[in-house]
Amino acid sequence: MTGPRLTPLAAALPATVPFVGPEAQERARARPFIARLGANELGFGPSPAAVAAIAGAAAEAWKYGDPQAHDLKQALAAHHGIPPETITVGEGIDGLLGYLVRLLVAPGDAVVTSDGAYPTFNFHVAGHGGQLFRVPYREDREDPAALLAEAGAVGARLIYLANPDNPMGTWWPAEAVSATIDAIPDGCLLALDEAYVEFAPEGIAPPVDTTDPRVIRLRTFSKAHGLAGMRIGYAIGHPDLIGAFDKVRNHFGVGRLAQAAALASLRDTAHLATTQDRVAAARDRIAAIARDNALSALPSAANFVAVDCGGDGSFARTVLNELIARDIFVRMPFVAPQDRCIRVSCGPAEELDRFAAALPGALTVASSGAG
Amino acid sequence: MTGPRLTPLAAALPATVPFVGPEAQERARARPFIARLGANELGFGPSPAAVAAIAGAAAEAWKYGDPQAHDLKQALAAHHGIPPETITVGEGIDGLLGYLVRLLVAPGDAVVTSDGAYPTFNFHVAGHGGQLFRVPYREDREDPAALLAEAGAVGARLIYLANPDNPMGTWWPAEAVSATIDAIPDGCLLALDEAYVEFAPEGIAPPVDTTDPRVIRLRTFSKAHGLAGMRIGYAIGHPDLIGAFDKVRNHFGVGRLAQAAALASLRDTAHLATTQDRVAAARDRIAAIARDNALSALPSAANFVAVDCGGDGSFARTVLNELIARDIFVRMPFVAPQDRCIRVSCGPAEELDRFAAALPGALTVASSGAG
Numbered sequence: 001m002t003g004p005r006l007t008p009l010a011a012a013l014p015a016t017v018p019f020v021g022p023e024a025q026e027r028a029r030a031r032p033f034i035a036r037l038g039a040n041e042l043g044f045g046p047s048p049a050a051v052a053a054i055a056g057a058a059a060e061a062w063k064y065g066d067p068q069a070h071d072l073k074q075a076l077a078a079h080h081g082i083p084p085e086t087i088t089v090g091e092g093i094d095g096l097l098g099y100l101v102r103l104l105v106a107p108g109d110a111v112v113t114s115d116g117a118y119p120t121f122n123f124h125v126a127g128h129g130g131q132l133f134r135v136p137y138r139e140d141r142e143d144p145a146a147l148l149a150e151a152g153a154v155g156a157r158l159i160y161l162a163n164p165d166n167p168m169g170t171w172w173p174a175e176a177v178s179a180t181i182d183a184i185p186d187g188c189l190l191a192l193d194e195a196y197v198e199f200a201p202e203g204i205a206p207p208v209d210t211t212d213p214r215v216i217r218l219r220t221f222s223k224a225h226g227l228a229g230m231r232i233g234y235a236i237g238h239p240d241l242i243g244a245f246d247k248v249r250n251h252f253g254v255g256r257l258a259q260a261a262a263l264a265s266l267r268d269t270a271h272l273a274t275t276q277d278r279v280a281a282a283r284d285r286i287a288a289i290a291r292d293n294a295l296s297a298l299p300s301a302a303n304f305v306a307v308d309c310g311g312d313g314s315f316a317r318t319v320l321n322e323l324i325a326r327d328i329f330v331r332m333p334f335v336a337p338q339d340r341c342i343r344v345s346c347g348p349a350e351e352l353d354r355f356a357a358a359l360p361g362a363l364t365v366a367s368s369g370a371g
Numbered sequence: 372m373t374g375p376r377l378t379p380l381a382a383a384l385p386a387t388v389p390f391v392g393p394e395a396q397e398r399a400r401a402r403p404f405i406a407r408l409g410a411n412e413l414g415f416g417p418s419p420a421a422v423a424a425i426a427g428a429a430a431e432a433w434k435y436g437d438p439q440a441h442d443l444k445q446a447l448a449a450h451h452g453i454p455p456e457t458i459t460v461g462e463g464i465d466g467l468l469g470y471l472v473r474l475l476v477a478p479g480d481a482v483v484t485s486d487g488a489y490p491t492f493n494f495h496v497a498g499h500g501g502q503l504f505r506v507p508y509r510e511d512r513e514d515p516a517a518l519l520a521e522a523g524a525v526g527a528r529l530i531y532l533a534n535p536d537n538p539m540g541t542w543w544p545a546e547a548v549s550a551t552i553d554a555i556p557d558g559c560l561l562a563l564d565e566a567y568v569e570f571a572p573e574g575i576a577p578p579v580d581t582t583d584p585r586v587i588r589l590r591t592f593s594k595a596h597g598l599a600g601m602r603i604g605y606a607i608g609h610p611d612l613i614g615a616f617d618k619v620r621n622h623f624g625v626g627r628l629a630q631a632a633a634l635a636s637l638r639d640t641a642h643l644a645t646t647q648d649r650v651a652a653a654r655d656r657i658a659a660i661a662r663d664n665a666l667s668a669l670p671s672a673a674n675f676v677a678v679d680c681g682g683d684g685s686f687a688r689t690v691l692n693e694l695i696a697r698d699i700f701v702r703m704p705f706v707a708p709q710d711r712c713i714r715v716s717c718g719p720a721e722e723l724d725r726f727a728a729a730l731p732g733a734l735t736v737a738s739s740g741a742g
Contacts, residue, residue, distance in 0.1 A: 003584025004528065004560035006615060007477040013618040021623075023437040043431045054429035054628065058422045062597035066394040091462060095621050120622075127619050147390065157375065181703075188696040189375035213374025226433035229627030231602075242601045244377060247384040248498050250466050252392075255626065256600030257425065261432065 006127060009107060009129045014337060018120040022329045035351035035358075038329040039344055040166065040196075042226035042277045043347030046261070047271040050227060053264035057257050065256035072263050086210035086236055088245040091253050093195055093218045093233045098124045099249050100191060100216065100235070104157045105130040112151045113160040114142045116167070116335030118193065121160050130157075137338055140298060140306070141170040144180040152185045154164040159184070164194040164200050167333045167343045169300030174206040181206070189241070192217050195233075198224035198272065199279050200301035204240045210241065213238040221258075223303060225265040231260035279303045282346035289356045293363055298341070306333070306341040313339035317367050322362030328355050375667045378734040380478060380500045389491040393700045402698065406722035406729075411567075411675045413597035414718030418631070418642040421598060424635035428628050429596050436627035446637050449604060457581035459616040463604045464566055464589045470620050471493045471562060471587065471606070475528045476501035483522045484531040485513045485704030489539070492531050501528075502714070508709055511647065511669060511677070512541040515551040523556045526639050530555070533564035535571050538704045538714045540671030541697065545577040552577070555585040560612070566604075567673035569595035569643065570650050575672060584609040592629075594674060595646055596636040601629035635640050650674045653717035660727045664734055677704070677712040684710035688738050693733030699726050 004013075022039060026032050045051075069089035071190050097120065105111055107129030113121060115134035125132045133154050135146040142165050151159050162178065164171040169196040172180075177192065179208040183189050192215055193281060197205050208217065220233035232254055235242065242256040265271070286305040287297035309316040313336050320342050332342045344355060376382075393410060397403050407414060416422075440460035448455040468491065476482055478500030484492060486505035494502045504525050506517040515538050524532050532551065535542040543551075548563065555561050568576050579588065591604035603625055606613065612721070622701040657676040659666035669677040680687040684707050691703050691713050696717055703713045715726060 001583060001585055002557040003609060003611065004475050005558050006474050007480075009477065010615065010618060011476045015614065015617055017438070017617055017622050019438070019622065021435065021438045023441060024439055036434070039435055041435065045430060045433050051429045054432060055426040058425035058429075059416060060413075061417050061422070061600040062413065063407070063424060064392065064410060064593070064599045065602070067388070067390070067392045068395055070394060070398060091621055091624050094623055096613065098621060103377055103381045104375050106380065109378075148717075165575065186373040187376050212372060214372055222435070228435045228623075229432040229434070230427075231624060231626045238374060240374065244381065246379060246386055246388055250462055250469060251388055251390065252465055252599075253462050253602060254625075255602045255629065257628065258626065276444070 011307065013127060017122045025324065025329065033157065033329040034327040035354040036062045036329050036345065037347050037351060037355060038304070038331040040223065040345045041228050042223060042303065043351060044226065044275055046140070046226035047265045047268040049130040049268040050225070050261040053260045054257050057260045061257060063256055064252050065254050065259050067251040069254055069259055072259050075185070075263055075266050080208050080236065082208055082210050082236065083239070085239045086240045086242055088233055089232065089234045089254055090229050090249060091231045091244070093193060093220045094120050095253065096218055096233055096235045097191065099123050099245050101125055101128050101130065101158065102248050103244050104189060110154040110156040111365065112147050112154065112156045116333055116338050117142065117160060118162060118166055119334065124291040124293055140166060140168045140338060141172065144172065144176060148180060148183050151188055156185070156188050158189050158191055160191045160193065163204060164196045164301035166196065166302065168306050168338060169298055169302040169304055171200055171204050171301040174203055178206040181215045189356065190215040194218060195220045195223050196302035198301045204301060208236055208358065209288060209337070210236060210238060213241065216241060221262045221265060223341045224272060224274070225262065227258070227261050228240070228263060230255065230261050232258040279346045282352060284348070285349070285352050287354065289359060291358050292356070304343050304345040306343050308341050309366070311366070316340050316342055318366040319362045322365045323358055326358035326362060328358045384498060389494045396695065396700065405702040406718065406725040407417065407700050408716040408718050408726060409702040410675050411594065411673070411716045412599050413594060413646065413674065414716070415646055416598065417597035418636045418639040420637040420642065421596070421632040424631045425628050428631045431700050432488055434626060434627055435623050436625050436630050438622040438733070440630055443634050446634055450637060453579055453581050453607065454610070456610045457618070458605055458607055459613045460603065460625055461604045461616070461620060462602045463593055464564060464591045465491050466624065467589055467604055467606045468492050468562065470616050472496055472499050472501065472529065473619050474615050475560060481525040481527040482529045483518050483527045485518065487704055487709050488513065488531060490705065505682040508539070511539045511600040511709060512536065512543065513546060515543065518617060519551060519554050522559055526557070527559050529560050529562055531562045531564065532548070534575060535567045535661055535672035536675065537567065538570060539677050539709060540669055540673045540675055542571055542672040545574055549577040550662060552583065552586045561586040562679065564596050565589060566591045570647065570674045571672035579607060579610060581607060584612065587612060592633045592636060595643060597646070598632050598636060601626065601632050603629040603633050606667055614737065650717045653723060656720070656723050657715050657717070660723065660730060663727070664730050675714050675716040677714050679712050680737070682711060682737070687711050687713055689737040690733045693728055693736045697729035697733060699729045
């Protein structure tokens with residue numbers, strides 16, 4: 001019996017995965033976390049209207065979701081003041097990035113991102129045989145000028161830029177993003193990941209212009225809307241590009257309850273405002289905890305804060321591991337020098353209290369050189 | 372401003388989609404259906420335990436689903452008596468078929484299916500540049516001998532076979548499927564779509580043998596478990612092949628509530644038995660409705676019945692259109708001579724009553740040559 005042969009591309013892919021989930025860590029530790037602050041989820045929870053929409057639609061879970069996500073797209077179109085045909089709804093930004101890479105990146109095609117930026121994007125580029133070029137962060141921000149220069153030099157099909165950035169929480173003002181779009185090389189596209197944009201101050205998102213074929217905007221209900229477990233996000237772009245997603249996407253891939261929850265959440269603007277206030281307060285609290293431990297927190301426009309542990313990557317990794325040993329789930333940047341930080345997601349006060357209680361001990365171990 | 376260039380493969384793909392959803396039809400008609408009998412959904416609804424699991428987990432929708440789907444895989448492993456590493460969970464069979472094709476089919480590689488079988492599989496093969504070869508149905512069944520012969524002749528990487536079949540509802544006994552697996556050419560894989568297997572009589576599913584690298588089994592919670600709107604299915608196969616899905620899948624693509632619902636449904640074996648009884652009764656009812664209209668119903672091992680309208684494809688299409696005009700959502704096979712039939716999904720008695728009430732008028736129009 002001979003098994004099937006993977007394609008040469010698939011055979012060459014590593015078995016590594018972008019992220020290990022907290023549940024896997026809990027199983028390995030045989031103990032639950034007491035603070036879930038590592039995946040930039042919204043620990044404050046979704047809109048009660050979204051919860052009610054899910055519960056209310058549960059008995060209709062036997063029906064496939066509308067493959068056109070018509071009602072949600074209409075609502076999003078009205079929300080953004082754009083035509084519905086400039087929106088595609090997908091299985092979170094992860095799913096949409098996968099389709100986007102598949103549409104644009106043939107084996108060997110060049111793609112540019114920042115070294116240390118979102119690894120799931122890199123996973124998709126590798127998965128479709130793209131050649132990934134990385135430029136370093138500059139002062140803990142992604143460096144649009146360097147991204148553009150590299151894209152021009154290598155003839156990139158696609159540039160990835162997150163604004164606000166993950167994992168650092170840093171950002172560029174709208175004018176800088178607009179200038180970046182204006183400088184995109186011919187035939188290249190900017191994938192502008194705005195997963196965290198609802199947490200950012202006014203003035204960081206350029207106006208949405210769906211006549212511009214050089215940029216696609218990626219948004220999600222996983223972060224500010226607190227619906228990560230429903231798997232739903234959307235992309236905004238030129239209708240020619242948005243229409244092309246229909247060539248490759250899993251048409252019935254977005255669930256019925258996910259669509260219902262997203263629609264209810266989009267309408268609950270009061271809850272979003274409350275969420276924004278809670279996240280802002282939690283960012284301040286994380287910064288205060290950092291200060292109390294003689295550490296510095298980076299300014300953040302997202303629902304997480306990069307805390308500079310004041311040493312190198314090895315030091316920060318010890319802090320991270322010691323926090324995990326104290327049942328606090330956090331993560332950290334992958335690449336130096338950003339890996340001097342740990343990344344702490346905003347969450348309810350009691351979870352941040354637990355983080356605050358655990359941090360001094362973790363730092364003591366790291367400072368002792370043990371751990 | 373120059374837009375991005377699609378890859379040559381993506382640029383060449385048609386914009387057609389596998390299925391138009393009933394919601395799109397309702398919008399076009401500006402009127403809702405009164406019987407939802409076209410998408411082989413489970414109109415009897417999911418397990419109350421699954422509904423309760425969804426409602427109970429709704430407030431936790433802010434957490435990503437476990438990317439390893441650990442608890443569900445453990446339960447499935449116990450259910451099937453196989454190791455968990457022989458199971459991968461994905462966004463329905465549609466999503467899993469997409470990953471499977473991507474793993475095995477490079478541009479130009481040959482794939483074999485039946486002419487008129489599941490179009491979403493064909494969509495994925497085209498989407499990855501595979502070359503699709505089709506063999507005809509034989510007496511309204513997929514023809515394993517012809518599939519094997521064609522696969523050998525063209526050097527196929529992948530063969531698709533559904534048992535029970537969709538859209539005809541016909542089936543092969545386990546021995547025939549086992550013999551097919553035993554005759555798979557070297558280097559080829561049988562994708563055995565068992566979406567409807569829970570509705571079938573005993574003895575059509577070969578024993579699960581996860582040491583056999585020549586077959587992958589595809590199962591879903593969308594049909595017998597009535598959770599189409601949650602988007603969750605799974606594949607069973609040799610651990611080498613199952614492990615390869617981790618190279619390409621959307622790791623966080625299966626929602627938290629979908630996993631919770633599937634787990635609850637899997638445990639509710641009493642509800643599954645009730646569902647099986649209801650589906651069997653509905654099949655009989657559809658066959659009786661056919662007889663009452665001097666039509667014949669094909670024997671079915673699935674949750675739908677192909678009703679032979681007694682004419683050609685044009686005749687059946689008129690019947691279909693007239694049913695839709697009477698607010699009855701049904702579908703029909705795409706390819707002759709199977710397109711002499713309409714396909715009616717099992718559903719609650721009141722919906723079948725509405726179908727029964729609408730059918731004579733639809734047949735009258737078709738017989739008059741109008742419509």
